[in-house]
Structure formats: structure tokens, C-alpha cells
Amino acid sequence: MPIARPEPQNARVIAHVDMDCFYVQVEQRKNPELRGLPTAVVQYNSWKGGGLIAVGYEARKFGVKRSMRGDEAKRICPNIQLIQVPVARGKADLNLYRNAGSEVVSILATKGRCERASIDEVYLDLTDAAEMMLSETPPEVLEEIDEEVLKSHVLGLHVFSSILKLISHPEYDLGLLFFRKMLAKLASAMHKPAQQTVVPSSSVKDLLASLPVKKMKQLGGKLGSSLQIDLGVNTVGDLLQFSQEKLQEHYGVNTGTWLWNISRGISGDAVVDRLLPKSHGCGKTFPGPQALKTIASVENWVNQLCDELSERIQSDLDQNRRIAHTLTLHARAFKENDMEPHRKFPSKSCPLRYGTSKIQEAAVKLFDSGLRDFLGSQHIGWGITSLSIAASKISDLPQGTCSILKFLQGKIPSSTSLSGAGEFHKESFPLSSTDDVQSKGCTVMDQEVKQKALASEAASNDIDIKFQAKPLKRIGSMVVKTKDVGKSSILKFFQSSNSSFHTMNQACERSSLDQASSSSFPECEEHSDLEQIDEQVGFSEGHIDSDGHHNQTRNGYTWGINMENIDPSVLDELPMEIQREIQEWFHPPKRANTTRRGSSIVHYFSPVKKG
DNA sequence: ACGGGTTATACG
DNA sequence: TCGTATAAC
Known part of the structure; x- marks a missing residue:
């Protein structure tokens, strides 16, 4: 079919x-x-x-x-x-407007695929809706509608906004490929306020021919100026004379081909289904005399910013089940007696762990590190004229997850796809820079080799494999704990294949003296830090092809795999070690001299459907 | 040394 | 990757 x-x-x-x-x-x-x-x-x-x-x-x-x-x-x-x-x-608090923007997006999202482009801009793919209309409306009536729309910019379609629609029917489409987002964006600015502009395909060529390049999105700045000054290109139409090679020569392969394409109305930009921002940031400037000149004042403001950011990412987690993995700090600074007005202060980033004070501590460290780089060996006065922090690399939590605290309190999300026996597996999901490990380590390496090497490394380091589970879809992970429970952990992962941990465990046992050394995996070393184990613990329903063996532990007890046996209300009755361990997962002991170069991870508990 | 605060993307 | 620069609103 x-x-x-x-x-x-x-x-x-x-x-x-x-x-x-x-x-x-x-x-x-x-x-x-x-x-x-x-x-x-x-x-x-x-x-x-x-x-x-x-x-x-x-x-x-x-x-x-x-x-x-x-x-x-x-x-x-x-x-x-x-x-x-x-x-x-x-500092200024824009939440009111952000939330209002979200309101609009969620309304529009009922009409078609939406892409949130900014706090007050949305792309909306109305293809399905338009097709519906086309199929249900007689052609003559359609023509009339089109005529009407072309004559006047339709007013007040949405109380909030001026709306631009770009409409083209397949049968009207002659030679021009998808150019839609760009044109839609272009035309929405043509008649404001509270009006909409419809751009039929037939008008596109003429529109572009005389359109100043500077009006095009992405060409409003230096690139657009360069086109004018260096190439004498004033309209998009002027671009047509240039060969792809010529444009690449001037602006690089990427930008060059992009320019060549857009001048011909070729732009693959689809409307991506995204209603939420990709990052959260907040900042403040300290102009002129307000410049911050002491560590204490910087820390104060960093803390304020972190407080806001923490609140925002927490509500993103609560409302949207998304977790940010990277924290970045930017600043602008000057040096006293340095004629250079604005020397650059490096931006720094690190894994993001949730909790206001954790974020504050991390951000202050980032600032300190940046300041050291900024000052080098010089011992002179400095001032900070702007500070900002951002949370990025946001990923969705798997469906059905909830905080382990809620899980332990018995507030387990209702079962949807799975309704089998409730055996729970602990899973570890890599976050942020752990992606390094995958891209550097795993993708270049044969999976089996990688696993054996990891296993042997574990064995040779006298590490007890505490638990592993096969997580959802594309990522595999395991947590390796040392014998010295609670003191240190090593987090490793590998791309998920069909190989189960069972295989791995065996490999570990029989290859304790395997030749593969940990030096083959320097990147793994960077991740050995108990503090990487994030307290963001989740509960998720996933599919795990458990064989019942992979969760074996060798130090007397298991938890995770036997969660089904743990009645949340009798958590207190668990063996002390387990309680302590759970505590430590929530609040890993602080270790003073650890560098935090590794990543955070998120733990999930998944019910296993028994064959 | 700024309209201020955010977001996104491309580049090296 | 991370960090920087550019662009947009």
C-alpha cells in the first residue's frame, strides 16, 4: 500500500x-x-x-x-x-510578556504547525487547513476569495495582531520552490498595524526583483552592507547575476549557496514544530558609573540573575518537562587605564545542575574563571558593564516521568503504553557535555569494542558495576560505582544497540585483564565524579528488554531493579545502606577539589513489561 | 560608553 | 565542542 x-x-x-x-x-x-x-x-x-x-x-x-x-x-x-x-x-522582569507570547502561540497551535520565532512572532504552517478549505470550497468561490484578499489587506483577523498569510496553491505554483517563511516574514511587515498581507506565488518574482537586500531577514546587517558595497547588489534581483561560485568565494560555501538559493526563491526552511524557546537567559547592564568593581557586587548580581534563571528553568521543567543542560555566563568588562574601551571578557559554560544555590555557585565560578582569563597576570582595576547568564541545551524528559520524590511518595504517573508488571529499572540519561562521550567515543568506535573496553576498564579499576538499564531508544547508559559506595562514581555511556547489559557484564567478568586501557578513553575520565550524578531524578515508563540478569549487583543488595518491592510508605524500613544511598543520590557529598567538567545526568525509573 | 534584555544562528 | 560574532526583535 x-x-x-x-x-x-x-x-x-x-x-x-x-x-x-x-x-x-x-x-x-x-x-x-x-x-x-x-x-x-x-x-x-x-x-x-x-x-x-x-x-x-x-x-x-x-x-x-x-x-x-x-x-x-x-x-x-x-x-x-x-x-x-x-x-x-x-532587574527588568519580562515574564508577563513571555507568558502572553506563549498564550498566543498556544492559540495559533490549534490551527497548524507552529514555530515560535520570538516572544511576539510565530510561523504557522496552514497547509493542512488550506487544503481542507480547497477541497471543500468550489473553485469559483476560491477565486473570488483570492481576488478579495489581494485587493485589501484583511483587517483584524486576530485581535492581537496583524497577520500575514502567504498563500499559494499547488496549481498556482510555477517554478518557485519553497520560499515561504522568508516571504511570509517579509510581507507581515508591509502593512501594519492590524492588517494582513497575502502573497500569491505569482507576485513573488516581481516582489523580489525590486526588493532591497537589506529588507531580507539576515541581510539587515553587515552581510547586507557587504552585498551592496562589495558586489553592488541592491535588490534581491541583482543577486541573480552572480554565480554560486562567486558568492561562495566572497562569503563562504554555506552563506554563498544560501544567497544563491534565496535569490531564486529556494529556501528549505520548513516551519519547525516548536512552541517553546531553545534557551533561557537573563542579564543586566551596568552602564557608566554603575559598573561593578568588586567581586562582592558581581556576586550579588550573579546571584540575582541565577535566582531568576533558576525559577524559569524550574517552571520549564514543571510545566513542560524539559531540562536544560548547560549554564553559560557572559560579561562585558573594561580595564582601568586601558584605552581599549571594551576588552572582551570570555564567556564560560559548564554543566547545569538544578537548584538556585547550585546555579549560583556554578555561575560565580564561571565568572571567577572568566575574570582570571580577562586579567591574565595584570593586577589592575576592572569594571563589569554587563552580566548575563543563560540555560541552554534543553531536552525533553521522556514522557511520563516525574520526580523520584513523587515516585517514592507513591505519585506515579498513570500508565499509558505500558501496563505490564511493574518492575522498575534505573536508567541514566546523559546530559550536556556527556554528549561529548557519544560523539567522540562511540560514534567512531565499534560498539562492541567500546563496550568491552569500558567493561574492562571498569574491572581493572576494581569497580563494581552497580546497575545498568537500557534506556529509551537511542541512548544507552550505565552507572558504574566503585566498591567504595557513595564516595565516587563513574559515568559512562555508549550508543544504544541491541546489546544488553547482560553481555556487558559477562565481558566485564571475563576480561578483567583485557588489554584495552582507560587511556583509550580519556574523555571518560573527565566524567568520573560523583557530583555529576544529578538529583534530578525521574520516573519514566519506557520499554526495556530486560532479561532479568542485567541488573545483578554484587555487593549484597540492589535497588532500582527491585523498586517494585519498595512500598513508598515503608521507605524507612529499607536497609540503612539503601536509604543512605538514596540520600546520596539526592544530595551527593560535596568534594572540594573536583573540577566539574563532566555532565549532569538524569535518572529514571522505568517499569518493565515482562515478556 | 549602551535604548535593555533576550533569543537564534553561523563561524572557526 | 566551546566561545565569539552577528542578527533580529
Whole structure:
């Protein structure tokens, strides 16, 4: 049976939704009395009335612009309502607007595949909806609709926004390949506010021919200027004269081919199904005299930033079941007596472990490290003019996971795909820089060789393999504990294949003197640190092809595999060692001199469906 | 030495 | 990879 593919890939119907003066609208929704009044949103107000970050259309009539100061706006437009961005922890707090943006996305997401492009912009793939419409509407009526749409920019389709739709039907499509997102984006800016612009395929060629390159997304900056100055390209149409090689010569293979393609309307950019941001960040500037000049003041602000970030990633975890793996700190700094206005302060990153104080400690370390690099051997005064931290490398938690605390309290997520016997396996999922191990170690290496080597390394180091389980789909992992339980752990992993731990365990036993040495896996050494074991413990329903042997432990007890036997209410009755161990998984003992170069991991417990 | 605070992406 | 630079809103 052939798979139905009714839709050629090049005929997507894509809308770009761009909110007009979004922050202002959010404030006006909150306080309807502001509606119709000239309104702007300002950040802070102590210096020259604060900086405007959004200006309503009523105020724009007076010439009020973004980037003006509040005082200036007031001069031009005495009646202007200046609404301050909320302040929390001494800094601007944009959560109100972020959440409003999420509201919009989730509404749009009911209409088609959505990609959140920014706090107030969404791409929306309406192909299915359009096809539905096409199939249910007689062609004559469709023509009429199209005509209407072309004549006037349809008003107020969405209370919140001006909407642009780019519509093309397969039968209208002549030679132009997918160019949709870019065009949609382009046209949404053409008629504002509260209007939509429809771009039929037939108009695209002419539109591009005269379109200034600077108007195109990605060409608004230096690259666009270079096109104008170095190549004399002023419109997208002008680009057509240049060969692909020529463009690559100037701008590299990647950018060169990209330019060549877009000038021909070729752009593979699909609307990616993503409703949530890929990272979270927060920062603050300390302009001029406010520059931070002591470690203590820096730490204070780092702590404030971390507090906010921690809250945000925690709510991302709670609401969206996502975990961030990397923490990055950026700063801008100057040196006293150094004529160079802004020497660069290096940005630094490390594995991200949850908990406000952990994040704060880590961020302060990152700052210290950056400051050392920044100062080198010089002993001179410095100042920090901006600080920011970010949480990135966010991944989804497997479905059905919950905190182990909840698990132990008996709050197990309801069973969906699996309903078999409840035997629980502990799994370890690699996070953040552990990905190094996979890409450096595993992908280049034969799986079996890798496993044997790992096993023999474990054996030769007199390490007791405590537990392993085969995790969901693509990643395999194991936790190796030393005999000295609780003192150190080594985390290793390998790409998942069908090989079970059973195999590995055997390999371990028989190859204790195997020639493969740990030096073959220097990257693994970096990950030997109990602190890598994150307390973010989850419970998940997965599929594990257990054979009942792979969980054998050799130091007297097992936990994890026998979780089915643990009644959460009688946790106290567990052997002391187990209790202690569980404690340590939650709160690994601190070790002063460990470098934190390894990664965090997340542990899951999965019920096993028995054959 | 800045409209300020975020996000995303490409490059080396 | 990580860190930097660029671009956008």
C-alpha cells in the first residue's frame, strides 16, 4: 500500500504572525483604560525617564520612537502613558510578556504547525487547513476569495495582531520552490498595524526583483552592507547575476549557496514544530558609573540573575518537562587605564545542575574563571558593564516521568503504553557535555569494542558495576560505582544497540585483564565524579528488554531493579545502606577539589513489561 | 560608553 | 565542542 502523500513539499502555506507593539498590547489588555491612549512601555525610569521598548501606534503619530528615553517621549507627546516593565530582583522582569507570547502561540497551535520565532512572532504552517478549505470550497468561490484578499489587506483577523498569510496553491505554483517563511516574514511587515498581507506565488518574482537586500531577514546587517558595497547588489534581483561560485568565494560555501538559493526563491526552511524557546537567559547592564568593581557586587548580581534563571528553568521543567543542560555566563568588562574601551571578557559554560544555590555557585565560578582569563597576570582595576547568564541545551524528559520524590511518595504517573508488571529499572540519561562521550567515543568506535573496553576498564579499576538499564531508544547508559559506595562514581555511556547489559557484564567478568586501557578513553575520565550524578531524578515508563540478569549487583543488595518491592510508605524500613544511598543520590557529598567538567545526568525509573 | 534584555544562528 | 560574532526583535 503506497503511502499517501497528497502534498508536495514545495507547496506549503505559511503564515507569519507578528504582534504589533506587543508589550503595549499586553499592558493594554491588563489595564483596558489604556486602550486608545498613546502608550509606551519603558524599562526603568530613573535615568531620563527610562528607555522605551515598545510604542503604541497612537504614540507613534506624535513621532515617539523606540529607543527614545521616557523624558523625550513625554516632551513630544505630553499625554503619553508610560508603563514600566515590572522589576524583580533589581532587574527588568519580562515574564508577563513571555507568558502572553506563549498564550498566543498556544492559540495559533490549534490551527497548524507552529514555530515560535520570538516572544511576539510565530510561523504557522496552514497547509493542512488550506487544503481542507480547497477541497471543500468550489473553485469559483476560491477565486473570488483570492481576488478579495489581494485587493485589501484583511483587517483584524486576530485581535492581537496583524497577520500575514502567504498563500499559494499547488496549481498556482510555477517554478518557485519553497520560499515561504522568508516571504511570509517579509510581507507581515508591509502593512501594519492590524492588517494582513497575502502573497500569491505569482507576485513573488516581481516582489523580489525590486526588493532591497537589506529588507531580507539576515541581510539587515553587515552581510547586507557587504552585498551592496562589495558586489553592488541592491535588490534581491541583482543577486541573480552572480554565480554560486562567486558568492561562495566572497562569503563562504554555506552563506554563498544560501544567497544563491534565496535569490531564486529556494529556501528549505520548513516551519519547525516548536512552541517553546531553545534557551533561557537573563542579564543586566551596568552602564557608566554603575559598573561593578568588586567581586562582592558581581556576586550579588550573579546571584540575582541565577535566582531568576533558576525559577524559569524550574517552571520549564514543571510545566513542560524539559531540562536544560548547560549554564553559560557572559560579561562585558573594561580595564582601568586601558584605552581599549571594551576588552572582551570570555564567556564560560559548564554543566547545569538544578537548584538556585547550585546555579549560583556554578555561575560565580564561571565568572571567577572568566575574570582570571580577562586579567591574565595584570593586577589592575576592572569594571563589569554587563552580566548575563543563560540555560541552554534543553531536552525533553521522556514522557511520563516525574520526580523520584513523587515516585517514592507513591505519585506515579498513570500508565499509558505500558501496563505490564511493574518492575522498575534505573536508567541514566546523559546530559550536556556527556554528549561529548557519544560523539567522540562511540560514534567512531565499534560498539562492541567500546563496550568491552569500558567493561574492562571498569574491572581493572576494581569497580563494581552497580546497575545498568537500557534506556529509551537511542541512548544507552550505565552507572558504574566503585566498591567504595557513595564516595565516587563513574559515568559512562555508549550508543544504544541491541546489546544488553547482560553481555556487558559477562565481558566485564571475563576480561578483567583485557588489554584495552582507560587511556583509550580519556574523555571518560573527565566524567568520573560523583557530583555529576544529578538529583534530578525521574520516573519514566519506557520499554526495556530486560532479561532479568542485567541488573545483578554484587555487593549484597540492589535497588532500582527491585523498586517494585519498595512500598513508598515503608521507605524507612529499607536497609540503612539503601536509604543512605538514596540520600546520596539526592544530595551527593560535596568534594572540594573536583573540577566539574563532566555532565549532569538524569535518572529514571522505568517499569518493565515482562515478556 | 549602551535604548535593555533576550533569543537564534553561523563561524572557526 | 566551546566561545565569539552577528542578527533580529
